[in-house]
Amino acid sequence: MDNLKHKGIFRYFFNCLTILSAVFFTVLSIYCFKSEFTIQSSFINFSFKFDALSLFFVIFISSLSLFISIFSIKYGDKYDDKPSLFIYSFLFIISMLILVISNDMLTFLIFWELMSIFSFLLVIYEGSEESRKAGFLYFLMTHIGTILITAAFIMLYLKTSSFSFDYYKGAAGIIILAAAITGFSIKAGIMPFHTWLPYAHPVAPANISAVMSGVMVNMAIYGILKFLFVFSSGSNSFLGIILLVIGALSALMGIMYAMAQKDIKKLLAFSTIENMGIIFMGIGVSYWARIENFKSLEYLAMLAVLLHIINHGLSKSSLFMGSGLIDKYTHTRNMEKLGGLSKKMGQLSVLFLIGVMSISAMPPLNGFLSEWYLYISLIGSVFTGNLYMVYFSIIAIALLSLAGAAAGAAFTKLFGITFLGKPRTSNAENAKKSHIIERIGIALPVLLCIYIGVYPYQIISGLNSVIFYLTGGTVNPNPFSAVGAVKIHSFSLYAPAIIAAMFSVLLLIIFFYFKIFASDKKRVFETWACGLDEKNPKAQYSGSGFSSSIMKVFSSFYSSVSEIDFERDVKKYFRSKSVYTEEVNDIVEKYIYIPAGKLYFKISDFFNRAANSANINVSLGYLFLTLIVCFIIYIFIIR
Amino acid sequence: MNFNGQHLIIGAVQFFIIVLLAPFFAGFIHKLKQRARGQKGINIFQFYINFNKLLKKEIVLSKDATFISNVAPYIVFVTYLIILLMLPAFYRYSLLGMSSDVILIAYSLALATFFMTLYAMDQGSAFGGLGAAREWFLTVLSEPSLIFIFISLAIYTKQGRITDIFYVIQKGAENAFLTGSGSSAVSVAIPFLLFISLFIVSISENARIPIDNPETHLELTMFHEANILEASGKHLGLFEYGSYLKITVFLTVMSLILFPYMAVNLYQIPLAFMVYFLKMIILCALIAGVEIVNPKMRVFRVPNILSVSFILSLIAMILSIRRF
Numbered sequence: 001m002d003n004l005k006h007k008g009i010f011r012y013f014f015n016c017l018t019i020l021s022a023v024f025f026t027v028l029s030i031y032c033f034k035s036e037f038t039i040q041s042s043f044i045n046f047s048f049k050f051d052a053l054s055l056f057f058v059i060f061i062s063s064l065s066l067f068i069s070i071f072s073i074k075y076g077d078k079y080d081d082k083p084s085l086f087i088y089s090f091l092f093i094i095s096m097l098i099l100v101i102s103n104d105m106l107t108f109l110i111f112w113e114l115m116s117i118f119s120f121l122l123v124i125y126e127g128s129e130e131s132r133k134a135g136f137l138y139f140l141m142t143h144i145g146t147i148l149i150t151a152a153f154i155m156l157y158l159k160t161s162s163f164s165f166d167y168y169k170g171a172a173g174i175i176i177l178a179a180a181i182t183g184f185s186i187k188a189g190i191m192p193f194h195t196w197l198p199y200a201h202p203v204a205p206a207n208i209s210a211v212m213s214g215v216m217v218n219m220a221i222y223g224i225l226k227f228l229f230v231f232s233s234g235s236n237s238f239l240g241i242i243l244l245v246i247g248a249l250s251a252l253m254g255i256m257y258a259m260a261q262k263d264i265k266k267l268l269a270f271s272t273i274e275n276m277g278i279i280f281m282g283i284g285v286s287y288w289a290r291i292e293n294f295k296s297l298e299y300l301a302m303l304a305v306l307l308h309i310i311n312h313g314l315s316k317s318s319l320f321m322g323s324g325l326i327d328k329y330t331h332t333r334n335m336e337k338l339g340g341l342s343k344k345m346g347q348l349s350v351l352f353l354i355g356v357m358s359i360s361a362m363p364p365l366n367g368f369l370s371e372w373y374l375y376i377s378l379i380g381s382v383f384t385g386n387l388y389m390v391y392f393s394i395i396a397i398a399l400l401s402l403a404g405a406a407a408g409a410a411f412t413k414l415f416g417i418t419f420l421g422k423p424r425t426s427n428a429e430n431a432k433k434s435h436i437i438e439r440i441g442i443a444l445p446v447l448l449c450i451y452i453g454v455y456p457y458q459i460i461s462g463l464n465s466v467i468f469y470l471t472g473g474t475v476n477p478n479p480f481s482a483v484g485a486v487k488i489h490s491f492s493l494y495a496p497a498i499i500a501a502m503f504s505v506l507l508l509i510i511f512f513y514f515k516i517f518a519s520d521k522k523r524v525f526e527t528w529a530c531g532l533d534e535k536n537p538k539a540q541y542s543g544s545g546f547s548s549s550i551m552k553v554f555s556s557f558y559s560s561v562s563e564i565d566f567e568r569d570v571k572k573y574f575r576s577k578s579v580y581t582e583e584v585n586d587i588v589e590k591y592i593y594i595p596a597g598k599l600y601f602k603i604s605d606f607f608n609r610a611a612n613s614a615n616i617n618v619s620l621g622y623l624f625l626t627l628i629v630c631f632i633i634y635i636f637i638i639r
Numbered sequence: 640m641n642f643n644g645q646h647l648i649i650g651a652v653q654f655f656i657i658v659l660l661a662p663f664f665a666g667f668i669h670k671l672k673q674r675a676r677g678q679k680g681i682n683i684f685q686f687y688i689n690f691n692k693l694l695k696k697e698i699v700l701s702k703d704a705t706f707i708s709n710v711a712p713y714i715v716f717v718t719y720l721i722i723l724l725m726l727p728a729f730y731r732y733s734l735l736g737m738s739s740d741v742i743l744i745a746y747s748l749a750l751a752t753f754f755m756t757l758y759a760m761d762q763g764s765a766f767g768g769l770g771a772a773r774e775w776f777l778t779v780l781s782e783p784s785l786i787f788i789f790i791s792l793a794i795y796t797k798q799g800r801i802t803d804i805f806y807v808i809q810k811g812a813e814n815a816f817l818t819g820s821g822s823s824a825v826s827v828a829i830p831f832l833l834f835i836s837l838f839i840v841s842i843s844e845n846a847r848i849p850i851d852n853p854e855t856h857l858e859l860t861m862f863h864e865a866n867i868l869e870a871s872g873k874h875l876g877l878f879e880y881g882s883y884l885k886i887t888v889f890l891t892v893m894s895l896i897l898f899p900y901m902a903v904n905l906y907q908i909p910l911a912f913m914v915y916f917l918k919m920i921i922l923c924a925l926i927a928g929v930e931i932v933n934p935k936m937r938v939f940r941v942p943n944i945l946s947v948s949f950i951l952s953l954i955a956m957i958l959s960i961r962r963f
Contacts, residue, residue: 340763342705349705362750363743375742375790382794382960390960397790398783398953401745405782408749409775412756416771421763422703495738499721499747502735506717510877514694518873521697524704527762527869541760541768549776553942 010083011076014090018069021090022062025097029058036103047164049103052469053230056306057100057222064215064313064445065093071321071441072207078328079205085125089208092118096215100222104163105153112149112219116142119216122208123200134199141186141196148183149223152176156231165230172231177239180227188220188276191250195589197273198257202265202333206324209265213272214317218309221279225305228287229470240288241392247280248399253588255403256557259410259547260584264323264333267414268316271359274403275312278374279305281396285377290471294384299473301377306463308370311452314445315358315367321442322352325434326418330427335414335543340423344431349419351442358449360411361404364500365453371404406550413546422537454500544582551584560584643732649908650734654724656912657891661883662686664890664923671927686883693876701762701869711758712870712877718751719884727802728891729915730908731809731901736802741789744801745782748844751881752778759866770865773938777850777862780945781840787952788833788840792896795829795959801892809899830896832955837896838925839948841889843941845882848930850941853882887919890926894918 029050036049050058072089079085095114102108120142124135155176160167172180182193189197197217201209228239254273261267286301325348326341327333342349358367378400381393423429452459464474529539551558566578611622666686673680682688700708725739733739756771793799796807811826843850846863853863861868867878895901898918902911936944 340703342707343703346706353707357750357753360753361746362753363746368743368746372740372742372746375786376799379790379793379799383797394953394956394960398787401783401786402779404746404786405749405775405779408753409779412753412760412771412775416757416760416768420705420707420757420761421768495740495743498735498738499743502721502724503717506720507713510713510717514873518694518876519697521872523697523699524702525699527701527703527764529764537763539765540763541765541772546768546772546775549772549938550779552939553776553780 007080008077010086011080012073014083014086015069015073015076018090018093019066021094021097022066022069025058025101026062029055029101044106045104046107047103048098048101048107049165050101052465053222053225054101056463056466057218058097060218060310060313061093061096061100061215064317065211067441067444068207068210068214068317068321069441070444071210071324071438073441074435074437075207075321075324075328075441076205082125085122085205085208088118088121088125089211092122092208093211093215096219099219103165105157105165106163108165109146109150109153113146115216115219116146119204119208119212122212123204125205125208126203128203130199131203134196134203138196138200141193145183145186145193148179148186152180152183152227155179165226168231170231170233172227173233174236174239177227177232177236181224181239181243184220184223184227185246185280186220188217188224188280189250189273190246190276190280191253191273192246192588192592194250194254194273195586195593198266198269198586201269201272202263206265206320206327209268209324210317210320213269213320214313217272217276218313221276221283221305221309224283225470228283229290232287234291237288237291238388240284240286240291241388243284243287244281244396245284245392247277247282247284248396248403249277250274251277251281251403252399252406253277253557255406255410256551256554257584257586259406259413260544260551260558260560262334262336262543264326264335264414264418265320267335267410268319268323271407271410272312272316274407275308275316275359277403278371278400279308279312281400282308282370282374282377285374285381285393286471288389289377289381289384292384292386292389294380295471295473297377297380297384298471299467299475300373300380302467302471303460303463303475304370304373304377306466307366307373307452307456307459310459311358311366311370311449314449314452315355318351318355318442318445318449319359321438322348322355325438325442326431329434330431332425332427335417337425338418338423338428339421339537339540340419340428341431342419344428345419345434347439348434348442351439351446352419353415354446354449355442356411356415358446358453360407362408363453364496364503366449366456367453369453369456369496371400374400409547409550413543417541417543417546421540424537424540453496455497457497557587558584559587559590645905646732646736647734649730649905650724650732650736653728653730654734657723657726657728657887658720658884660916660919661887662690662880664887664919665883667920668886668923668927668930671924672930675927675931686879690876690880693879694873696872698872698874701764703763704761704869707754707757707761708869708874711754711761712874712881714754715751715758716877716881716884718747718754719881719888722747722888723884723891725801726888726891727805727895727901729901729911731802731806731903733802736800739801740799741793741801741804742786745786745789748785748885749778749782751885755866755878758870759868762869764869766861766865766868770861770863770868773862774866776938777843777941777945780942781843781948784836784945784949784952785840785844787949787956788837791829791833791952791956791959794956805895805899805901808896809901812899829955829958832951832958834893834896836948836951836955837889837893839944839951841886841893842926842929843945845886845889847926849933849936849944852935886926890919890922893922897922 032050033055038045038047095111095118099111099115102111120135120139123138124131156168156171160171186193201213251274254270254277258267258270261270282301282305286298289298330338358365361367361371378393378397381389468474562582564578564580666683670680670683722744724735725733725744727733752774756774759767759771792804796804798804798807846853851862870878900911900914902908
């Protein structure tokens with residue numbers, strides 16, 4: 001590593017390897033579609049199967065990792081001193097790719113665990129105190145999840161006495177599903193289990209954050225889809241309602257916390273929680289409709305889920321890559337220290353703007369499309385007339401619309417404070433231009449965002465095979481026919497294309513109208529500041545100021561502490577210095593996790609004192625007691 | 640609904656008429672307010688003159704302005720045009736009637752807000768940031784009730800497109816009037832509740848007096864104006880015209896909920912247009928009346944009134960579920 005001549009060789013090698021293996025897996029899964037094979041080793045058989053769901057996820061993972069690898073060919077140069085990053089990220093992506101094609105529970109669990117371990121190694125990669133803390137939390141939470149998933153698989157094994165997924169169809173009862181869904185939601189960062197996510201995703205290097213937020217959380221969705229739509233025995237529709245409500249709550253809470261953040265990557269991490277919530281809502285509706293036999297509703301909600309997986313992956317990974325560039329070229333992720341980057345990084349700001357628009361569901365981009373289909377399926381589930389579903393889908397519509405508007409506010413804040421206005425510190429002022437390869441890596445997913453948003457029919461007809469695999473039906477992808485959920489007529493699928501076309505036509509008309517009738521004169525002058533000669537760029541509106549009024553209204557969601565600190569004796573209006581600090585704490589963390597952690601310490605302290613009393617008789621007594629308990633368990637429970 | 644040349648052409652004509660009328664409605668509200676206060680008042684057509692004048696003026700761009708400043712006015716304006724293209728007003732079909740989904744309309748309004756607030760933050764002025772923050776504060780509170788209003792309409796009529804929604808309401812009203820069947824307390828209550836709810840939302844979204852005062856440039860009262868404080872020349876013209884279009888959108892939807900009468904063939908158009916115009920004048924007077932009798936409200940009182948609107952639309956939605 002000390003040899004400067006070979007600096008970067010790891011970076012080039014492993015990024016190219018990632019790209020090659022992404023292409024290889026895509027080709028393999030298309031070529032081997034609907035076939036299966038087994039790799040036998042001395043003590044374990046790895047069996048793989050390429051069905052429509054795996055194919056979808058393989059293409060999803062490999063295309064995103066392709067973009068991210070292109071990005072990190074140049075971006076990674078600041079990590080050349082410690083090239084383990086590239087090895088880990090390669091292995092991380094490979095283990096995800098194998099995970100989605102695995103066809104027995106041991107292979108699945110092994111690669112699930114490998115994925116968790118490599119992502120853990122990447123979280124603690126930077127080695128700071130913050131990243132080690134986040135890494136520990138992540139390690140703990142993800143293994144609680146793994147325990148639950150393993151338990152679900154063991155129960156499935158006991159029921160079917162087989163390792164292969166082929167025998168699990170229709171075998172999972174309610175307990176198995178509950179265990180698996182809880183385990184997977186920890187990985188997805190759904191609301192009560194989300195605490196690790198906003199710590200772990202931001203501390204990793206940006207290309208890894210992009211993989212984790214854009215791709216890895218979706219592996220949990222893969223598991224849930226597999227359990228709910230393939231393994232489920234299907235007699236528990238209330239599970240769908242629970243998923244819907246939890247998803248709606250985590251969508252709202254996620255975006256509300258995102259709004260309060262100052263750190264760009266933390267904001268994006270909270271927004272991941274929001275989008276996972278939206279995906280959960282779709283899964284909930286779809287599963288409920290499956291059990292209650294509302295076919296078209298089931299297909300439509302599934303389309304919303306799959307589209308949102310793609311849309312969220314594309315826009316979130318592009319935004320994380322963008323935030324990585326901001327971090328790299330300004331050395332800060334705190335948006336209160338940025339501002340005016342649009343002038344220094346013009347092309348990046350356009351790409352970032354489109355990513356922001358896509359993720360805050362602005363028509364006619366792709367983020368709107370999946371949210372729209374979700375609304376249609378929610379309205380459809382109102383029409384089913386089932387009392388519980390009507391009740392909860394109205395709540396879900398309310399929460400989703402609130403989350404949608406709040407997403408607009410949060411991402412206006414992100415883009416406006418970071419890219420617009422005057423540079424707030426020298427960090428932002430001395431920002432350098434990013435490299436072309438880095439921007440290409442961001443531009444590719446952004447272009448796909450526009451493409452899917454404006455012309456989604458190709459994607460929808462591609463997704464139909466996945467929808468067919470999971471639900472047994474398809475959605476009509478014909479642009480000139482309407483999508484029908486239950487009873488409601490004429491939600492038009494072809495709106496986005498027409499809107500986009502009309503948009504450009506009208507823009508052209510106005511442009512030419514103005515060319516003829518309006519004056520072309522332009523003058524550049526200072527921003528008006530009430531005639532004052534205000535040169536301090538910090539006098540601009542700040543990010544926390546932007547969100548404070550919304551946070552004040554929804555103050556019950558936050559537990560925030562703010563204080564103003566100034567010198568008391570000085571005259572009221574001429575203070576030389578006053579310090580405002582604000583801290584926004586997660587209420588789930590504050591009221592559940594920290595008390596739980598304290599309780600754990602208390603209990604372990606008690607046992608510690610009891611067990612290590614340094615008295616040999618007491619220790620022998622414990623030994624005897626344990627033996628008796630073991631006997632009792634053996635006699636009364638196992639036999 | 641199939642593609643029919645006549646519908647499309649009349650839809651396009653309807654669109655042009657509404658776009659041309661929009662400054663008139665805004666000017667009419669302004670005039671009424673001024674007369675009620677005892678002022679002489681502006682010319683009713685003053686806003687046309689203003690727009691024309693603004694087009695002739697030069698643009699003063701800020702030193703800190705980026706591409707957003709050059710793009711946002713156009714996008715905001717075109718977004719409102721697109722929404723107007725979807726709406727029926729006095730003819731049953733509109734040009735984009737086939738893709739006039741209610742959720743699309745609600746989210747398009749958010750798109751316009753998005754770009755207007757980005758424009759506000761672009762010049763690095765503290766006023767702009769303040770306006771943007773307040774604008775989103777209002778939007779976050781009013782967007783759920785707007786979506787609820789639209790979705791209750793969709794559930795009430797079992798239609799997804801806004802053109803079909805109002806046609807169904809119109810048919811129902813006609814039936815009830817002619818035969819006396821199909822009318823009940825519920826089917827009267829739902830549009831009534833939605834009307835009140837939408838009225839509150841449109842007052843907040845259109846920067847009207849209890850919530851915002853569009854005529855002042857005082858920082859304490861500014862919501863909408865603070866966003867476009869730096870705009871000048873044709874950019875200001877576009878923003879101003881956009882705000883006229885926005886209030887026309889809301890008034891048109893309200894007028895259709897209040898009294899749905901749209902022409903279904905060529906011969907009914909003159910009458911339908913007269914009825915539309917009359918309804919709009921009445922609604923303008925209503926808005927002006929509310930603006931005159933109310934003082935401006937404290938900012939943190941606004942959530943209360945908007946939550947009233949949300950509750951009303953929720954009740955309307957529950958009633959419309961009870962209907963089938």
